Amino acid sequence: MTRHPLSHAAGAFALLLALNSCGKQEQPADVPPATPAPAPVAAKPAAPAPAKLADPVFTATPVDLNGFGSDEPVLRVNEPTRGVIVIEPKDIKHTSQQHWDQYDCVSFNAKRWGHYEVRVTYTLRNATLGTQFRFAQQPLKKTLMATSQPKCVVYGTVYVEKPTLYPFSLYAAATGNEPGFEIHEVAFVPAPEGPAPVQAADGSIVLEASSATTWSESMRFEPKSEKNCLGFWTSEDDFAEWDFEVTKPGRYKVTVVHGCGTGNEGSEVAVKLGEQELKFTVKDTGGFQKWSEEAVGEVEIKKPGKMRLVIDPVSKTKSAVLDVNKVLLTPVS
Incomplete structure (x- = not known):
């Protein structure tokens, strides 16, 4: 039989390696360390239930009895008549222009000087009517609302400088062929000259x-x-x-x-x-x-x-x- 020295040497070397490994446990491959588990997060407290809103409170406000829903002042009950100057329809002349109606009076006679509040009592079939009252170059504007019953409105105040005859006029937008606006009365009512008194901090x-x-x-x-x-x-x-x-x-x-x-x-x-x-x-x-x-x-x-x-x-x-x-x-x- 022919011998092969290299083959015997390789076999001997393999045998030696096998003997050296006897009794040793096989080592596992390197494993990356485990990632630690995150700490538990505390649960957020539940949001409180929204508070129940209180029911709205509605406060009573004065009602304008002279013209419900309007800004007209409430006229005084049993108001004095001393010094009030009243102009009746028979003393007012009506003329129609192309775009407006004009109501003139030349019989207003003030017995004293001072402030007067101008009030006009009227009826109106139209929904609204723009008007202007002129007294001694003192214009007062007012938009009138429809009313089938005579209604009194306040235009504002005028100043009479001296006792004498004063002409005045009221201008209104034209209401068409059939007049829908009628003046029942114009009244000049005494009014204060200055502001209303105010109580002082000390009560006086x-x-x-x-x-x-x-x-x-x-x-x-x-x-x-x-x-x-x-x-x-x-x-x-x-x-x-x-x-x-x-x-x-x-x-x-x-x-x-x-x-x-x-x-x-x-x-x-x-x-x-x-x-x-x-x-x-x-x-x-x-x-x-x-x-x-x-x-x-x-x-x-x-x-x-x-x-x-x-x-x-x-x-x-x-x-x-x-x-x-x-x-x-x-x-x-």
């Missing part, structure tokens, strides 16, 4: 002469700086009113700042607030614009709200009653 209230409504035919506000009063009080039928708001009720001392010329003293005057009435006798102050403070008594205002104070002469002894500069309401501590 000053009723200036300019803030009064003068229900009168001769008495009026005199605006000159040296006067600034209610003057020409030559009739005991004329009276003055102040409308004001009270925020701090309580008991108040009433003081009338007035003047009276020598020889005209002695007239009796009433000061009224609701059902309360105070009276005093006018004294000579040395002149109608020489002011004197007359404490006439106290009144009680029980709750906040709108108030009205009236100065109303009871009697007149001579040519004039008095002049009034202001009325003071002072809290009684």
Whole structure:
């Protein structure tokens, strides 16, 4: 048999490797380390249920009884008529132009100067009607609404500079061949010259002469700086009113700042607030614009709200009653 030395050597080497590996465990292949598990995330707390909204609260608002749903002021019940100037349809001339109707009056006669509120009572078949009232170059515009019953609306205020005849006109858009607009009355109602009184922080209230409504035919506000009063009080039928708001009720001392010329003293005057009435006798102050403070008594205002104070002469002894500069309401501590 022929021997192959290299083959025997290779076999011996393989045998040696086998013997060396006996008793040894097979090592596994390298394995990458396991990724640690993420920490558990805490669950978010459940969102609270939305709070139930409260039902809306609707507050009552004043209702305009003179024109429901409109911005017309509510006219006063049992309003005085002293000093009110009323123009009737027979004193108003109507003419038709191409694009408008014109209503003219030349008989307005003011007995005293001062502010007047213009009111027009009308009926209208059209849905709306644009109008303009003109008095001594003082224009007042108003859009009228349809009404089958006579309705009174306020146009605004005009100023009468002196007692005399004044013409005025009302212009309205043309309503067609058949007139749908009719004027029943035009009224000029006395109005205050100045702003409404405001109660001060200390509770006091000053009723200036300019803030009064003068229900009168001769008495009026005199605006000159040296006067600034209610003057020409030559009739005991004329009276003055102040409308004001009270925020701090309580008991108040009433003081009338007035003047009276020598020889005209002695007239009796009433000061009224609701059902309360105070009276005093006018004294000579040395002149109608020489002011004197007359404490006439106290009144009680029980709750906040709108108030009205009236100065109303009871009697007149001579040519004039008095002049009034202001009325003071002072809290009684």
